[in-house]
Amino acid sequence: MKHAALPEIGISQILGLVELLVGKGGREDIYKLAGELSMELGETLTVIRAAEMLGLVHTPGGDVVVEEFGNKVVDASITDRKDLIRGKLEHFPLFKAIRDYLSSQEETEVTREEMLEKLAELIPNEDAEASFSSIVNWGRYSELFGYNDDTQTFYLGESRAE
Amino acid sequence: MMPDSHTLIELQHVTRRFLLPQGEVTVIENISFKALEGEFITIVGPSGAGKSTLLRMMNGLLPPSEGMVLYNGREQKGINLDTAMVFQNFGLLPWLTVSQNIELGLEARSKDVVYRRSQVNRYIAKVGLEGYEEAYPRELSGGMKQRVGLARALAVEPSLLLMDEPFSSLDVLTSINLRNELLDIWSDRENVVNTMIMVTHNIEEAIELSDRILILSNRPGKIAGELKIDLPRPRRKRDPLFSEYVDRVFSLLA
Numbered sequence: 001m002k003h004a005a006l007p008e009i010g011i012s013q014i015l016g017l018v019e020l021l022v023g024k025g026g027r028e029d030i031y032k033l034a035g036e037l038s039m040e041l042g043e044t045l046t047v048i049r050a051a052e053m054l055g056l057v058h059t060p061g062g063d064v065v066v067e068e069f070g071n072k073v074v075d076a077s078i079t080d081r082k083d084l085i086r087g088k089l090e091h092f093p094l095f096k097a098i099r100d101y102l103s104s105q106e107e108t109e110v111t112r113e114e115m116l117e118k119l120a121e122l123i124p125n126e127d128a129e130a131s132f133s134s135i136v137n138w139g140r141y142s143e144l145f146g147y148n149d150d151t152q153t154f155y156l157g158e159s160r161a162e
Numbered sequence: 163m164m165p166d167s168h169t170l171i172e173l174q175h176v177t178r179r180f181l182l183p184q185g186e187v188t189v190i191e192n193i194s195f196k197a198l199e200g201e202f203i204t205i206v207g208p209s210g211a212g213k214s215t216l217l218r219m220m221n222g223l224l225p226p227s228e229g230m231v232l233y234n235g236r237e238q239k240g241i242n243l244d245t246a247m248v249f250q251n252f253g254l255l256p257w258l259t260v261s262q263n264i265e266l267g268l269e270a271r272s273k274d275v276v277y278r279r280s281q282v283n284r285y286i287a288k289v290g291l292e293g294y295e296e297a298y299p300r301e302l303s304g305g306m307k308q309r310v311g312l313a314r315a316l317a318v319e320p321s322l323l324l325m326d327e328p329f330s331s332l333d334v335l336t337s338i339n340l341r342n343e344l345l346d347i348w349s350d351r352e353n354v355v356n357t358m359i360m361v362t363h364n365i366e367e368a369i370e371l372s373d374r375i376l377i378l379s380n381r382p383g384k385i386a387g388e389l390k391i392d393l394p395r396p397r398r399k400r401d402p403l404f405s406e407y408v409d410r411v412f413s414l415l416a
Binding site: 010011012013014015016017019020023024037038039047077078079081082133136137139140141142143146147148149150157 | 289290296334335
């Protein structure tokens, strides 16, 4: 089964983008934004796409517009932000698939190698190593998954949804 | 700022010289200012104006060559454990995890392991690092690394937080995010620290964040001017008053 990969952009950049847009009244031309940030257009688009995947913004025409959920996240406290983003990530099909996979394991944990193999199956067109570090990051941020680099174990976090 | 604010730290005619191979160099010359409890002060100046030297005299790491630093009305001698510092390059130890890096600052102050662990967990939550406890710095983005630096400084519950260009090695979007979160932390009454002094070369950053800006001139560093920022927060760059402040800082720097 194929799944959409997770954004390979960190949460700080995504939040920074939404905060910037809110400061501008919630809307900006994408090309203008890239120029103002002195970022390459491709790089800017990657951050915007990541923010869009999380439901924080949408992109009608050549603009980027903050969604109501984006405003809610920006207004929230540091801890509440994490809860809001976790709520979104929990419903990502890829995250669900990983959770089902971990739940089927005896200790709800697998080795790094096993996880890489699973990722090659779940998202065959992506670079598994890059996807792995992205999933570790989002898993940690949302506290849905954890990873210990000393023991190379990837494990199921305490999910508040269950 | 509280209406009954008292002076937390005061520099009186502070001069700092260094002996270099080419002879004695005056880095800071005759600087006097006060920081009131609850104030957010930024120090702006060109590189080489001695901004970091000034911070190191405020936490007591470096004694002034002339003049004195008063903390709560008393002359400060040696390292001031009531201050904590956040660094430009995060200052994290690569072989320690996030939790261990945060605990590091506490080890000099408390032998009570249970207390230390509870402080670590409390400030991990404050900066939004829950879930990253066992991560190593190499696994983190710049934004997350600086959150660790901030948590480590906050965990010792200093009265005065000193920051040396804390956002200048971060990408532009990450620094927007961290500036906002720093303001949240500063205005959070649950936190012990409510006085902050930050060094930056970014004028817009100084106007966005601080109550007052001290402008340093170059070689030797002297106070070229001081500016109170009377704008409500959050401050927006497109506000015409904001641009006026930018112009005023520039004219003082020139």
